[in-house]
Amino acid sequence: MSTDEFIKGLWRENPVFVQVLGMCPVLAVTNSAINGLAMGLATTFVMLMSNMIVSTLRNFIPKQVRIATYILVIATFVTIVDYAIAAISIDLHKALGAFIALIVVNCLILGRAEAFASKHTIGDAILDALGMGAGFTIALLALGGVREILGSGSLFNVTLFPANFEPWIVMILPGGGFFTLGAWLLVINFFKARKAAQEAIE
Amino acid sequence: MTEQSLWSVFVQAALVNNFVLAYFLGICPFMGVSTKTATAVRMGGAVMFVMLVASVCAFAIHRILIAVGAPFLELISFIAVIASTVQLVEMFIKKMSPALFRQLGIFLPLITTNCAILGLALFQTNKGYDFLQSLFYALGAGIGFTLALVLMAGIREKLELADMPDPAKGTAIALMVAGVLSMAFMGFAGLGG
Amino acid sequence: MNPIWPMYRALVGVGMLCGLLIAVVFEGTLPIIEKNKAEALEKAVFTVIPAAVRRETIELDGGEVYAGYDESGNLAGIAIEASAMGYADILTLLYGYDPHAETIIGIRVLTSKETPGLGDKIEKDETFLRNFDALDARVDESGSAMRNRIVTVKNGTKTEPWQIDAITGATITSNAVGEALGSSSERWIPKVKEWADEH
Numbered sequence: 001m002s003t004d005e006f007i008k009g010l011w012r013e014n015p016v017f018v019q020v021l022g023m024c025p026v027l028a029v030t031n032s033a034i035n036g037l038a039m040g041l042a043t044t045f046v047m048l049m050s051n052m053i054v055s056t057l058r059n060f061i062p063k064q065v066r067i068a069t070y071i072l073v074i075a076t077f078v079t080i081v082d083y084a085i086a087a088i089s090i091d092l093h094k095a096l097g098a099f100i101a102l103i104v105v106n107c108l109i110l111g112r113a114e115a116f117a118s119k120h121t122i123g124d125a126i127l128d129a130l131g132m133g134a135g136f137t138i139a140l141l142a143l144g145g146v147r148e149i150l151g152s153g154s155l156f157n158v159t160l161f162p163a164n165f166e167p168w169i170v171m172i173l174p175g176g177g178f179f180t181l182g183a184w185l186l187v188i189n190f191f192k193a194r195k196a197a198q199e200a201i202e
Numbered sequence: 203m204t205e206q207s208l209w210s211v212f213v214q215a216a217l218v219n220n221f222v223l224a225y226f227l228g229i230c231p232f233m234g235v236s237t238k239t240a241t242a243v244r245m246g247g248a249v250m251f252v253m254l255v256a257s258v259c260a261f262a263i264h265r266i267l268i269a270v271g272a273p274f275l276e277l278i279s280f281i282a283v284i285a286s287t288v289q290l291v292e293m294f295i296k297k298m299s300p301a302l303f304r305q306l307g308i309f310l311p312l313i314t315t316n317c318a319i320l321g322l323a324l325f326q327t328n329k330g331y332d333f334l335q336s337l338f339y340a341l342g343a344g345i346g347f348t349l350a351l352v353l354m355a356g357i358r359e360k361l362e363l364a365d366m367p368d369p370a371k372g373t374a375i376a377l378m379v380a381g382v383l384s385m386a387f388m389g390f391a392g393l394g395g
Numbered sequence: 396m397n398p399i400w401p402m403y404r405a406l407v408g409v410g411m412l413c414g415l416l417i418a419v420v421f422e423g424t425l426p427i428i429e430k431n432k433a434e435a436l437e438k439a440v441f442t443v444i445p446a447a448v449r450r451e452t453i454e455l456d457g458g459e460v461y462a463g464y465d466e467s468g469n470l471a472g473i474a475i476e477a478s479a480m481g482y483a484d485i486l487t488l489l490y491g492y493d494p495h496a497e498t499i500i501g502i503r504v505l506t507s508k509e510t511p512g513l514g515d516k517i518e519k520d521e522t523f524l525r526n527f528d529a530l531d532a533r534v535d536e537s538g539s540a541m542r543n544r545i546v547t548v549k550n551g552t553k554t555e556p557w558q559i560d561a562i563t564g565a566t567i568t569s570n571a572v573g574e575a576l577g578s579s580s581e582r583w584i585p586k587v588k589e590w591a592d593e594h
Contacts, residue, residue, distance in 0.1 A: 020373055023233070024317040028226040061405045069409050071285065075278045076413035080420045083274070087427040090435055094506075098324045101277055105317045107230060174224050175384040182377030189369035206480070219484065274421040275414070329485075391567075 005124050009131025015108045016139035016181075017188050022108035026140060027177035029099050033156050036144025037137065038092055042085065042100060044133025046077045047109045048126065051117040055125035058118045070113045071104070078104040108136065139184075146180050147171045208338045211331070215342030217390040221318050222350040223383055228318030232351060233376060241305055242355035246348025248295070248306065250341070252287050252313055253322050257340035259283045260323035261333055280323045288313045318347055353383060436461070443491030443501035444472035456586050463491070470594065472500055473587050477579030481571040484508035488575060492532060492584060494591035498556075499530040499545075499576065514568035523562050523569070530576075531556035534585050541581050547573025 015021050025043070030036040053073050054061075061069050082100045086093040093100070103109070112132055117125040148154060151171030153161045170176045206214075221227045231245060263279045292310050296303045303310070313319065322343050326336045357379050366375060440450045440461045447463025453473075461474040473494065478487040486509065491501045504518050517523055535542040543557040547570045553560040559576070561569035 020233070021230075023229040024226050027229065057405075057409070060401075061409070062401045065402045065406050068285065069405055071281055072278065072406075072409055072413055075281050076416055079274060079277045079417050082277075083420050083424040083428065087424040087431065090428075090431040098321060098328065101324050102227075102317050102321060104277060104281055105320050107312075170385065173385070173388070174226065175381040175388070177226065178377045178381030178384055182374045182381065185374040185377065186369050189374060193369055206485075210480070214484075274417050278413070278417075 003127070005127040006131035006134075009128065009133070009135040010138065011135070013132075014135040014139060015132050016136060017185065019108075019111075021111055022106040022136065023181075025099050025102060025106060026143060027174070027181060029096055030140055030144035030147055030177060030180075031172040032095075032148045032152065033141060033144040034092075035095055036140035038085070039096060039099065039103075040133070040137025040140040042081045042096075043103050043106060043109070043136055044130070046074060046081055046103055047112060047133050048129040049077045050074045050109055050113055051125040051129035052122060054113045054117040055120060055122040061118075066118065067110075067114070070110055070118075074109050074113070075104045108132065142184060143177070143180050146184075147176055151176060206331075206335065208334060211335050212338045212342040213390075213393050215339050216346035216349065217387060218393055220346045220350055220387050221321065221343050222347055223380065223387045225321065227321040228316050228347055231312065231316055232354065232380070233373060234312075237355060237358055239352060239355040239359060242351040243348065244302060245306060246344070246351050248291060248310065249313060249316065249318065249347055250344025252284070252291055252319055253340045253344045253347075254337070255287045256280075256284050256319050256323055257326060257336045258333075259287070260327060261331075261336050264327050276327070280320060284319050284323070318343065350383065350387075354380065357383075439489045439503050439505065440474045440491075442503045443474050443489050444493075445491075445501065446471040450474075453590065455583075455590060458583075460583065460587060470494070470591060473591065475579060475583050475587065476505070477575035479571045479575035479578065481507065481509050481514065481568050486568070486571045486575060488572065490527070490576060490579070492580075492587060494588050496529070497531070497533045497588070499527055499532050499580075502527045502572070502576075509565075509568045514565050516562050516565055517568055517572055520562055523560070526553075526559045529556070530559070532580055532584055534588055538589065539585050541584060545573060545577045545580055 009015065011018075013019060016023070016026055022043075025039055029039045050070070050073050054070055057069075078101060081103070082093075085096065085100060112128060116128050120128070145155060148156075148171075149160060150168045151173075153159060153165045153167045168176070171180065215221070219225060222229065222232050228249070231249070260280055260283070263283065264276065267273050267276055267279065288311065291313075292303075295306070295310065322340060326339050329339075331339055354376070358376060361375060361379070370378075437450050440463055441447050444463035446465040448466055449464045451462045451464070453460050453462050459476075463471045463474060465471040471493070472491045474489050474491050476487060476489055478485055480486070486507050487505045489503045489505055490499050492498075493500050502524075507515065507518070509515050509517070530545065531543065532545065533542045534540065543555065545557050545559065547559040547561050549566075550561050550563045559569070559573050561573075
């Protein structure tokens with residue numbers, strides 16, 4: 001068990017910015033920072049439980065039915081999270097809407113179950129889930145934060161700008177989601193390319 | 203049960219609330235398969251077929267589960283039906299046209315995790331559409347998905363030949379284009395309403 | 396040779412475990428969720444019927460309306476749901492009807508996917524909301540239909556008490572509000588008035 005299993009999910013193998021997985025919720029629920037955070041935590045929870053169960057049962061599930069079983073487990077925990085969120089805050093539940101249920105088709109969770117949890121011990125699987133989940137949540141916050149600041153003039157519902165700030169409404173519309181993610185990828189690619197060029201020179 | 207006309211349901215799903223450009227469903231295949239127009243059309247067709255089948259099944263499942271008092275099994279049942287349908291479609295295509303099968307490659311089984319299909323099942327259930335409305339919703343959604351995919355593919359084929367800075371190449375610029383397409387589709391609002 | 400038993404065992408075993416887990420969580424959270432929904436509904440009813448402190452659900456003619464009673468136990472108003480197609484998606488709202496004054500006394504938007512900054516002004520714009528302080532909702536002599544159908548008119552052209560002044564720049568959304576109230580009032584208010592007169 002090494003902490004690298006956790007850290008890799010934060011940056012090096014970040015699910016959104018590097019692996020480009022699980023895009024649908026990333027774009028859909030990041031119109032505000034709170035929604036992005038809630039989605040990130042919900043996804044992390046499902047991934048954690050799914051990784052744990054898949055890792056525990058990895059010798060019990062035959063290869064032929066593994067995908068079906070993983071999906072069954074993931075769908076179960078997504079259903080549980082759905083009811084949990086409705087019980088905690090009905091407003092949050094309405095804001096996230098059908099996207100809570102759509103966590104089940106987030107390629108990220110199935111991807112980790114198949115690529116990692118089924119081949120590692122439960123301790124590593126837990127760290128992997130937490131790391132990927134944290135990386136995912138950070139990405140969601142990065143998007144949600146930018147979209148909320150520019151589109152509503154607030155962050156976590158705290159108004160940041162004086163009253164005559166004209167928000168860029170496009171940011172909270174679907175188009176803004178695409179633009180923001182594209183912009184982040186561009187920025188990250190730029191810095192990665194620059195770092196690679198510097199290392200090549202040394 | 204809502205009183206939306208069939209035409210309105212169809213136009214809404216295809217254009218006004220396009221599944222990809224407005225609801226962000228089906229982004230993975232949208233980014234992955236939209237590099238060539240020909241493949242995009244075929245993927246769109248396969249998705250539309252799965253959507254129609256999924257729509258009918260979701261309608262039936264929803265009624266049955268309400269009747270037996272087990273609404274909490276809805277998500278699991280939907281995803282099980284979708285997975286089975288995709289499996290069947292895969293076998294069908296493999297037999298009918300091995301060339302198409304090879305062309306679609308990994309993206310065919312990935313239709314299972316295509317949020318657009320599950321999203322369709324969930325949305326039509328939440329909106330309370332009756333059988334015909336659901337069918338037209340699926341038809342509209344499938345056509346809208348194909349439309350978005352084909353438009354994107356056409357643009358990206360042209361972008362391949364354009365000169366642009368390295369950090370923007372690939373996914374970044376594709377997303378920017380998608381953003382503009384999304385805003386363009388907003389112009390359809392009010393149509394069919 | 397693919398052994399069938401381990402596959403069967405895994406699928407069914409995991410399936411049963413999952414089913415059990417879901418059922419347990421469902422039963423456990425059901426009371427909390429029901430309470431949350433009831434609280435949200437109550438808040439909405441008290442917003443559209445300002446004097447109400449107690450709410451009661453009334454089943455009427457195949458649907459539900461909500462009666463609001465004030466502190467002295469008198470009927471302060473009835474809250475009814477209405478919906479119509481807006482700019483982006485279906486708009487649903489709750490409105491309060493005062494059967495004594497025969498006017499609509501308040502509205503509250505329940506679900507809306509209207510454009511932020513434009514269509515969502517119907518929830519915040521003070522001038523627009525004042526349309527609903529005393530919107531005429533009288534029934535005609537026969538008591539079975541509305542005397543005048545509620546309708547949205549262009550901003551600044553309101554002349555009758557049953558008209559709603561639209562918001563400039565948000566015509567479609569304003570019209571949706573008018574359409575929702577217009578059709579819902581035709582369907583419900585005569586029956587609600589009849590019920591209120593008897594109680």
